[in-house]
Amino acid sequence: MHQSCPLVSIIIPTYNREKFIGEAIQSVLNQTYKNFEVIVIDDGSQDRTREVVLSFRDERVSYSHTTNQGRSIARNLALKHAKGTYIAFLDSDDLYYKDKIEKQVEFLEKNKQFGMVYTAAHCIDEAGNLLNFSYKAIDTGWIYWKIAYFADTTITLPTVMVRQEVFSVVGGFDENMHRFEDTDMWRRISKTYMIGAMQDVTCLLRTHNDNRLENQQPEIIIDNLKYYINKILSEDEVYSDFHKKGISNLLKYYKDAFLTVAEFKENRNKIEELGEYTNKIIEKELIPRRNQGYVFTSPAQLQVSQDLFQQIQSQLHYTHVQLRETQVEVGDILSQLQETQIQLKNTQLQLSKYQNHFLIKFLRNTKKIYTRIGR
Structure with missing residues (x-):
């Protein structure tokens, strides 16, 4: 395999999709990029899905049939057999545009800082007609917040390409999940890796009765x-x-x-x-991964820590000003605020190296102050 043309593994889980899976596979075989393997995992289909898949006489297409256990297990099974440098996904009722793989391989080869990349997509109806709805791909970089909480960013599975080594770090799809398992995967990836975005439309996502x-x-x-x-x-x-x-x-x-x-x-x-x-x-002020404190280790968490400190600093400053404008005796409270601000300034740059005990102290101290002044 030539280094400039790395192998791409395209994973297609399917269940009773005899009507659509042939078109889905053909959209992969029509790719301008030719060095790929297609791994079809049939999750217990009872229709003619098997016959449709096996009708493709292409050595790059493999087919496995399992008992019905769900999409996450099917995708994980395919990941175990995938040989590609890059991993892509396609639902068996969706379609790739012919240059999808080529564009994403080129992007990831040129942009080593990204662990995965996603693109824009159009939507089609059951008959393949374009609908007046599409998914954009705008947000890029450390975008954990937007992914985890379904904010402005929606990453659709068929638009994604991931470096294979990423799965060695974050693991496979959560096999306990039968919905949101893809978002959960992007969430876990985005905690450790930057996410790339391409505004190109590379996929057609089909809407029909079964997936509404x-x-x-x-x-x-x-x-x-x-x-x-x-x-x-x-x-x-x-x-x-x-x-x-x-x-x-x-x-x-x-x-x-x-x-x-x-x-x-x-x-x-x-x-x-x-x-x-x-x-x-949501009962604790902080939700640490371990019982007693934790260290901010990933770049995404470091970015979060800086944003958090800015919010605390801003709130402390606002409270400080409000106290100065009141006519009540605030000597002790004001002194506490000043001390807290000094501590905040001195420890802000150390957050990435030390546990967050200072942070807990700031939050609790600020909370007590607000209570005393009736906020």
Whole structure:
């Protein structure tokens, strides 16, 4: 294999997609970039999916049939067999534009700082007609926040290409998840690697009855959303206010989505219960990965730490000004604020090297001060 033309592994999990999978595979075989392998994992199909796949007489296409266990397990099985330098994904009802692989390989070869890259995508209906909806690819770099909380960034699976070594670091897809497993993967990658974005449209994402949100079981979505939120709170070393804001965004997005579901009234209690659940699990000021403090290690966390310190500094300054404008006796409180500001300045540059005990002290100290002045 020539170094300038690295192998790309394209993973296609499928389940009862006899109607679409042939077109999906053909869109890969039509690529201008030719050094690839296609790994089709059939997750227990009971239709003619097998016959359609095996009709392709191309040695680059492999087919495996398993019992129905879910998309995450199917993708992980394919990852174990993938030989490529780069890994791409394609759902069996979606399509690649012919230059998709070529453009992304070129991008990752030239931009070694990125662990993965995603692109824009258009949407089509069941018959393949373009819809008036598309996904953009704008945000790039350290974009953990936007990925983890489904903010302005939506990374769709077929648009992604990942360096194979990334999976050795972050692991495979969470096999306990039957929804949001791709977002969970991008979240974990974005904590350690920068994410690249290409504004090129490289994929067509098909919308049909089987994959519309309103046709999916609300109980499964709610249970997986609970599981996903709990993963963020237990795994990610971030300040709880960011969690609260992000989780509110998640809940709002999916509550709004459920308004279009015929079964919404039947599941209203479950959705409200989900909101109460998130309030219960956000009880600590910080959610460390270990019991006693932690070190900010990844570049993404270092960036977060600087943003956090700026917020604390700004709040302390605001409180300081407010205290000066009041007529109450604030000698002790003002002294505490000044001391805290000095500590903040002296330790700001050390956050990436030491545990966050100072940070905890700042937050608790500030919280006590606000309580005393009736804020």
